[in-house]
Amino acid sequence: MLALLFILFGALAIGCALAMVAQRNPLYSAISLIGVFISLACLYVMLAAPFIAAVQVIVYAGAIMVLVVFVIMLLNVEQEERRRTRLRFLVPTAVVLAAILIAEVAFILVSVQEFRVSPSGAVSDIGLTHSIGPALFTRYLLPFEITSILLLMAIVGAITLARRGGLLGTRSTDSQK
């Protein structure tokens, strides 16, 4: 039963990811990416991580993708133009590199196959909020604080970038004043 669900959501994730790469319109790519995020959230639930699954849906599929779709619609992006001849070698290169990467991973997975970990399906509180919270605020307090500083830097950077007449905007408005 769990294997069937894994195959269902895994195939959905891979299909949506392939559709995302194959799509020329960025808006359709974004919708496919949301499909990947939702199927990954379902896989997280199967892996006994309900908190991460909820955060995946809220933060990724909710916040980040809304921001991306907003920018796509704001900039009114049309279909991607046809490829120039200079870049035609990129697709074979990408396919070869992808094949090498998959081969490496398959080799590693086959060679470590005898190392078996049994999923302890017993009752455990791993993945629930009351086991994540204490670890986050005691043992991993330093990464947590660094993350908060990173978010502050991101806020300042985004405002600086988006400000009209700012660091990267048109400088003529500043010089006229």
Next chain:
Amino acid sequence: MEPQLSWYLALSAVLFTIGVTGVIIKRNIISMFMCIELMLNAVNLTFVAFASFFQDVTGQLFVFIVMTVAAAEAAVGLGIIIAMFRNRESLDVDDASILKL
């Protein structure tokens, strides 16, 4: 039959490879940005799979931190994309081959 740990790792590897391929072949900067998000998610799947199979909460904490980094990246990256579009009227990465905006 229960899904094994290697199944999740294989799925994660396939998703990561699709993301890498997308970053290489895409020319629209927003599409490349979304492929990077896909790669981050593939790594997240690995973290959660290991956390679940080894009964350790550390993996899920780092998924949380990766999500925060992705959110910060989305804010700054989309700001850069808007600044680039405002200056060049194009989202093609080939038109932005010099760092100066």
